[in-house]
Amino acid sequence: MTDMPAGERRQLAPPSDDTGILGWTRKNLFSSWGNGITTVVLIAGMAWVLSWFLEWALFTANFTATTGSECRGQGACWALIREKFRYIFFGSFPYEQHWRPLFAVIAMLTMLVLSADRRMWNWRLLVIWSVGSFITFLLMFGQLHIPLSLILFVVLAAGGVGLALRSAVADQTERAAYYALIAIGIVGIGLRFAGILPAWKLAIAPLSYVETSLWGGLPVTIILATYGLAFAFPYGVLLALGRRSNLPLIKGLCVGFIELIRGVPLISLLIMASVMLPLFLPSGVTIDKFLRAQVAVILFAGAYIAEIIRGGLQSLPKGQFEAADAMGLNYVQKTALIILPQALRVVIPPLINTFIGFFKDTSLVLIIGIFDFLNTANQALVDPNWAGFPGEVYLFAAFVYFIFCFSMSRYSKYLEVELNKGMRR
Amino acid sequence: MAVETLGSAPRKTKVAPWNDPVIRGWVFQIVVVGLVGLLAWYLVSNTMENLARQKIASGFHYLEREAGFEIGDTMIEYSPASTYARAIWVGILNTLRVAVLGIILATVLGTVIGVGRLSPNWLLSRICEWYVEAFRNVPLLLWLFLFYKLISEAFPGPRQAISMLWNSVFLSNRGVYFPVPMADPIHKWMGIAFLVGIVAAFFINRWAKQRQALTGQPFPTLSAGLGVVIGFPFVIWLLGGAPSQMSWPELKGFNFAGGTVIQPEFTALLVGLVLYTSAFVAEIVRSGILALHKGQSEAAAALGLSRGQSMRLVLLPQALRVIVPPMTSQYLNITKNSSLAIAIGYPDLVASVNVTINQTGQAIENVLIIMAAYLTVSLSISAFMNWYNKRIALRER
Numbered sequence: 001m002t003d004m005p006a007g008e009r010r011q012l013a014p015p016s017d018d019t020g021i022l023g024w025t026r027k028n029l030f031s032s033w034g035n036g037i038t039t040v041v042l043i044a045g046m047a048w049v050l051s052w053f054l055e056w057a058l059f060t061a062n063f064t065a066t067t068g069s070e071c072r073g074q075g076a077c078w079a080l081i082r083e084k085f086r087y088i089f090f091g092s093f094p095y096e097q098h099w100r101p102l103f104a105v106i107a108m109l110t111m112l113v114l115s116a117d118r119r120m121w122n123w124r125l126l127v128i129w130s131v132g133s134f135i136t137f138l139l140m141f142g143q144l145h146i147p148l149s150l151i152l153f154v155v156l157a158a159g160g161v162g163l164a165l166r167s168a169v170a171d172q173t174e175r176a177a178y179y180a181l182i183a184i185g186i187v188g189i190g191l192r193f194a195g196i197l198p199a200w201k202l203a204i205a206p207l208s209y210v211e212t213s214l215w216g217g218l219p220v221t222i223i224l225a226t227y228g229l230a231f232a233f234p235y236g237v238l239l240a241l242g243r244r245s246n247l248p249l250i251k252g253l254c255v256g257f258i259e260l261i262r263g264v265p266l267i268s269l270l271i272m273a274s275v276m277l278p279l280f281l282p283s284g285v286t287i288d289k290f291l292r293a294q295v296a297v298i299l300f301a302g303a304y305i306a307e308i309i310r311g312g313l314q315s316l317p318k319g320q321f322e323a324a325d326a327m328g329l330n331y332v333q334k335t336a337l338i339i340l341p342q343a344l345r346v347v348i349p350p351l352i353n354t355f356i357g358f359f360k361d362t363s364l365v366l367i368i369g370i371f372d373f374l375n376t377a378n379q380a381l382v383d384p385n386w387a388g389f390p391g392e393v394y395l396f397a398a399f400v401y402f403i404f405c406f407s408m409s410r411y412s413k414y415l416e417v418e419l420n421k422g423m424r425r
Numbered sequence: 426m427a428v429e430t431l432g433s434a435p436r437k438t439k440v441a442p443w444n445d446p447v448i449r450g451w452v453f454q455i456v457v458v459g460l461v462g463l464l465a466w467y468l469v470s471n472t473m474e475n476l477a478r479q480k481i482a483s484g485f486h487y488l489e490r491e492a493g494f495e496i497g498d499t500m501i502e503y504s505p506a507s508t509y510a511r512a513i514w515v516g517i518l519n520t521l522r523v524a525v526l527g528i529i530l531a532t533v534l535g536t537v538i539g540v541g542r543l544s545p546n547w548l549l550s551r552i553c554e555w556y557v558e559a560f561r562n563v564p565l566l567l568w569l570f571l572f573y574k575l576i577s578e579a580f581p582g583p584r585q586a587i588s589m590l591w592n593s594v595f596l597s598n599r600g601v602y603f604p605v606p607m608a609d610p611i612h613k614w615m616g617i618a619f620l621v622g623i624v625a626a627f628f629i630n631r632w633a634k635q636r637q638a639l640t641g642q643p644f645p646t647l648s649a650g651l652g653v654v655i656g657f658p659f660v661i662w663l664l665g666g667a668p669s670q671m672s673w674p675e676l677k678g679f680n681f682a683g684g685t686v687i688q689p690e691f692t693a694l695l696v697g698l699v700l701y702t703s704a705f706v707a708e709i710v711r712s713g714i715l716a717l718h719k720g721q722s723e724a725a726a727a728l729g730l731s732r733g734q735s736m737r738l739v740l741l742p743q744a745l746r747v748i749v750p751p752m753t754s755q756y757l758n759i760t761k762n763s764s765l766a767i768a769i770g771y772p773d774l775v776a777s778v779n780v781t782i783n784q785t786g787q788a789i790e791n792v793l794i795i796m797a798a799y800l801t802v803s804l805s806i807s808a809f810m811n812w813y814n815k816r817i818a819l820r821e822r
Contacts, residue, residue, distance in 0.1 A: 028547035035546050042548050249454040253461065260796070263803040265761035267775055268795045275788040279475045280468040360564035367768060374567055381574075390574035398563045398571070405562035 068386040077389045081396050084380040088397070091216010091371045100207065101219045104139040107132050108222050116411055118418070129230070136223070140215060142207035148200045149192050156185025164332045212290035216371035218400070220290075224362040224372065228297035229305075229355050235298070236305030241335065243306065244313055254306070261303035266364050269296045274368040293365045301358055308350050312343035345419060352412035356405045373397065472789070479786070487785045488513075494780050496772045498688045509781050516777030517798055523691065523773065524760040524802070527698040531759060532752075534699060535706020542711050553707065560704035566765055568701055573693035573769040580689075583681055595674055600686040602674035611665035618657040625657070626650035690771035694763065702759050709755065713748035714740065745817050753810035757803050764799075774798055 018027075030036040060075030063082065071077035081088075090101045111132030114120055120128060138144055159181025167175065191197045242254035261269070273296035277287060287295075316339060324334040366375035377397040381390055442448050476483060488510040496503055500518045503511060541553040560568070577598050581587065586597035595602040606612070626649075633644035662668075674681045717740060725735030766773040775795060782791045 028545070031545055038544075038546050039548055042546075042552065046552075247450050247454045249458050253458070260800070263800040264796050265764040265775070265799060267764045267767065268792065268799065271775070271779065271782075271795075272792050275782060276792055279472045279788060282471050283475060283478065356562070360562075363564040363566045364765070366566070374564060374570075378570065388578060390571065390578060394567055394571040394574070398567055401564055401567065402559070402562045406558060409562065 068388060071389065076392050077386075078392060080380070080386050080389050080392055083386065084383075084393075085396075087217075088373070088376050088380050088393070089217045091220070091376045092214045093210060093216060094208075094214070097208070097210065100139045100142070100210075101215075101217070104136045104219050105222060107135040107139070108219075108226060111136075112226065133227075136219075138204065139207075140219060140223075141209060143203070143205035143209045146202040146204075148197060148202070149189060151202065152185050152188035152192065155181050156189065159183075159185060165336050168329075168333065212288050215290065217376045218373050220371060221359070221362050221373040224294060224297055224365065225355065225359040227294060228301050228358055228362070231298045232301035232305050236302045237309055237340070239302060239306035240309035240313060243310055258303045258306050261300060262307070266296070266300050266361055267367055269300050270364060270368050272296070289368070290370060293368060293370050297358065297362065297365075300361075301354070304354055304357075305351065308347050308354060309343065311350070312345075312347035313339065315346050316343055348419065349412045349416040352408055352415070356408050356412075359404060359408070360401065373400065481786050483787075483789065485790055487781075487787050487790070490785075492781070492784075494784070496777065497770075498691060498772055509785070512777045513774065513781065513794060516772060516774040519772055520760070520763050520766075520774040520798075521802070523694055523698065523763045523766070523771070526695055527702065527759045527763065528756050530695070530699045531702040531706055531755070535703035536710050538703060539707035539710030539714070542707060543714060557704045557707050560701050561708075565697060565701045565762055566768060569693055569697040569765055569769050572697050573689065576689040576693055583676060586676070586681075593673065595681060597681075598689065599681070600688045601692065602681045602686050604671045604673045605685045607668070607670040607672050609665075609668045609670070611662060611668060614665065615658040615661050618661045619654065622654035622657040625653045629653065688771070690766070690769055693769055694766050694771045698759055698762060702755055702762075705755050705758075706752065709748055709751045710744075713744040716747045717743055742817065746814075749810060749814045749817065753807060753814075756806050756810065760802055760806065761799065 014023075029039045056075040058075075061078050062071045062074050062076070063078045065071045065077065065079035066083075068077065068080065071079060086095070086098060090098050093101050111128055114128050114132075115125060134144075159178045162170075163175070163178040163182065166178075170178070188197065239254050239258055242250045243258065245251050245254075270293060273292045274289070277292050277295075281287065320338060320342065321334070324338040329338065362372055363374040365372050366378065371379070374397060377393050380393055381387070489508050491505075492507055492509045492512040493505050494512070495505055496512065496515055498519065499515050500522060501515060503515050538553045538556060542550050542557070544550045544553075580596055580598040583595075583597045583599055586595040586602075588595050593604050629649055630646050633646045633649075637643055672685075674686075721739055721743065722735060725739040730738065763773055764775040767776040767779060770776075778791045778795050782788050785791075
């Protein structure tokens with residue numbers, strides 16, 4: 001080493017075996033003897049598995065066969081997927097109408113993607129979900145018959161929620177509008193029950209009616225998961241608030257319910273929904289099988305969501321509750337305006353992870369005979385012309401599930417970082 | 426004007442009863458409980474009416490009747506002539522068998538993968554990451570179907586079974602056949618010796634810890650414990666004349682006779698449960714280790730502990746505090762997910778109860794049995810894990 005005169009000190013380049021591809025390889029793959037051996041063994045194993053897999057899935061695969069027998073003795077029979085993919089995606093939905101579930105899936109995905117944008121987390125969310133759900137169910141059913149009493153109930157609920165949340169900040173006209181909505185709702189429902197208003201239904205019927213027993217494939221999976229979560233969410237919030245309440249009876253009810261549901265497997269709830277729900281209802285009343293499964297999923301999801309939200313509620317410092325009390329807010333205002341906005345923010349990433357879980361768990365509905373995506377994939381194997389290629393179909397289905405779940409888990413990770421920006425220094 | 430004396434109770438402000446929070450609370454509670462009660466009464470009365478119309482007698486008397494269905498995979502004596510109660514008990518045992526094995530194997534595999542993800546070897550950590558992503562993001566049921574179909578369709582029939590280990594183990598689409606020792610009365614005593622060995626190992630461990638705390642002398646607890654647990658049964662076996670008669674699987678007609686078999690349904694369910702859950706366990710273990718401060722491993726290294734010692738004595742005991750609570754819910758998940766067995770035909774609790782429902786129509790009683798059984802198992806696992814969690818929790822002085 002030669003001393004350099006001051007002022008002429010050059011920055012030396014790092015040693016050549018410490019940078020670039022070579023340096024990286026040395027540091028990450030061959031840092032020690034054991035490490036080097038592990039790397040070599042892993043590369044050999046991967047090469048063996050990959051060559052076998054590519055041979056099967058690509059080089060000797062058959063993409064063009066018209067029956068299963070043409071595929072036999074070769075590699076993967078992707079021709080089966082080509083033949084069956086419309087059934088796998090849309091089930092028994094009338095074949096020439098397949099554009100309807102396709103656009104329903106697109107509508108729901110658009111709805112979900114839009115809801116993922118933080119700029120939409122306000123009143124826009126309500127609009128997105130109303131429009132998206134309307135389009136989805138109009139496409140899936142083909143016809144919607146909305147009873148008058150439901151419309152009146154929505155009017156009443158809108159007035160009640162508006163008044164509860166905005167009574168402190170709304171001006172005279174806005175408050176009058178809420179009172180008017182409530183009045184219309186109450187009077188209307190009263191008249192409807194008294195039989196003065198007729199059993200009128202708002203009929204929107206541009207397409208042919210398709211009943212739920214014909215629904216199948218991807219739209220069913222997405223509907224069960226999305227609406228399972230959408231309905232379970234408010235009810236999970238109520239359960240969580242009930243569990244944190246200091247009213248002993250309410251607390252007891254909520255704790256009992258949550259622990260009961262969380263202690264038993266989803267399958268037992270689905271079996272219960274399919275064999276016990278008919279017993280619970282008065283004779284002559286039947287509930288659609290699809291709706292029964294949806295109810296079971298909602299009940300199940302609610303208990304899990306309640307526990308997550310409870311975590312968020314517990315993470316809030318006591319001062320928030322006390323400050324809200326000191327400002328003279330009542331319970332509804334305190335909860336809706338102060339507590340929940342902060343608590344929910346914390347629990348959004350775990351909520352998305354739960355949603356991923358439900359997206360996967362909806363596959364269990366095949367046990368009670370509903371044709372979700374996994375079940376239609378299963379049914380595609382039954383065709384005697386194409387028997388004997390389970391690997392191809394399941395890998396394809398696994399790939400589709402993977403795309404959905406993986407992108408959601410990445411979104412949840414991104415959100416975790418994004419929402420914590422304010423907390424980081 | 427009366428002057429208030431010091432120490433007298435502060436004057437209560439009069440509140441109208443409808444504004445009193447206590448009264449309000451009770452009114453609200455009574456209304457809610459009343460509504461729930463009304464709903465329950467409505468459902469129960471409907472159910473009674475429906476049951477009466479379908480002429481189904483409620484009660485658990487049906488459990489003593491003859492079940493009349495076959496169960497393919499049983500751990501205890503069972504035939505179609507046995508009672509429904511016995512059939513359900515067979516199901517419960519099958520559920521427990523797959524749950525216990527699944528919990529053990531998933532913990533081991535998940536820990537290996539979780540530690541692998543933290544390996545300094547880039548390739549190893551990437552492979553472990555892909556493994557976790559692949560298994561986490563696809564429904565368990567799909568894995569179960571895939572493994573089951575692969576075993577039952579890709580494996581050859583018994584006549585062309587793949588033989589391994591010098592014709593002692595056979596793989597076929599009817600399951601894995603392997604030799605077992607012939608039944609011998611000594612086995613019972615070996616089992617007892619095994620249990621005695623476990624108890625002895627427990628006390629050796631306690632004694633060794635006390636001695637180390639007093640004198641600082643370490644004791645090879647692990648090898649001594651293993652020696653006792655394996656040695657006691659071995660000595661009993663030798664004392665009993667070392668019976669080494671084996672029952673070998675042999676092809677007789679269309680299937681194997683002799684030896685014992687692991688059914689394909691059981692294999693598929695266990696493999697699926699273990700691979701799926703180990704992905705979640707790996708994430709838990711990884712985050713538990715990552716949650717530790719880097720100073721811990723550096724301090725352990727500075728004390729001159731080897732890598733294994735620092736892992737065992739310094740890092741893992743601390744990581745366990747973070748790991749145990751989420752691990753508990755994974756164990757509960759394995760137990761609950763074992764109910765997916767019904768989809769591939771493994772006769773677990775839900776499967777036997779489902780057949781019972783279809784044969785007897787006693788839906789309510791059977792669903793109650795399922796719920797009671799799972800709640801018992803879940804609550805016992807939670808209780809055990811809570812006890813363990815308390816034991817390893819940080820003891821602050």
